[in-house]
Amino acid sequence: MNSGDPLNLFSRGEKFTRTLAITSELLERYGRLSGDFNPLHVDDQYARGKGFKSRVAYGNIYGMLLSTLVGMDLGHQEVMLLSERFDFKKPVYIGDTIQLTATVVAISVSVRVIELNLEFCNVNGEAIASGKCQVKCL
Numbered sequence: 001m002n003s004g005d006p007l008n009l010f011s012r013g014e015k016f017t018r019t020l021a022i023t024s025e026l027l028e029r030y031g032r033l034s035g036d037f038n039p040l041h042v043d044d045q046y047a048r049g050k051g052f053k054s055r056v057a058y059g060n061i062y063g064m065l066l067s068t069l070v071g072m073d074l075g076h077q078e079v080m081l082l083s084e085r086f087d088f089k090k091p092v093y094i095g096d097t098i099q100l101t102a103t104v105v106a107i108s109v110s111v112r113v114i115e116l117n118l119e120f121c122n123v124n125g126e127a128i129a130s131g132k133c134q135v136k137c138l
Contacts, residue, residue: 006137007107008075010114014104018069022057022096030058057092062120062129065100070135078138082113086131090122097123102133112137 020026031037040048040056047055063084070081092098099121106115113134120129 006074006078007109009075010104010107010118012104012107016069016073016102016116017099018073019097019099020065020068021063022061022092022094022098024094026061027055027057027094030061030064034058034060039109040101048101052091052093055094056093059086061086061092062086062098062100062131065098066102066118066133069100069102069135074135076100076137080136080138082134082136084118084131086118086120086128086129090126090128092128094128094137098128099123 031042041058044054066084102116103117104114105117113136116133118131122128
């Protein structure tokens with residue numbers, strides 16, 4: 001990790017990526033951690049009965065992936081998430097791999113904040129979610 005001013009590390013248009021494989025173990029561990037046992041996420045038969053191909057991954061897994069990207073991939077530990085927003089487009093299932101691409105779209109020197117556009121795709125390159133976040137440089 002870089003030890004200089006984190007704000008100086010970023011430039012508009014710069015991209016950062018991270019991937020996450022969706023496994024049964026990941027969903028089970030997330031369910032136990034969050035306490036969310038909605039049958040859409042834990043029961044294949046129920047999910048199929050609602051028109052999905054199998055149980056659907058938790059939407060907040062996108063937040064977990066973003067948190068890891070901000071905390072580990074931006075090149076500096078002196079950053080923190082200020083806000084995040086996701087718009088879901090397609091469900092994600094066990095066996096899918098999510099790729100997050102975060103693009104720097106704005107840098108506000110006066111308040112030490114960068115804004116990132118977020119694009120989540122599956123391995124076929126299909127958009128499954130999008131969003132934005134703001135990151136504070138400490």
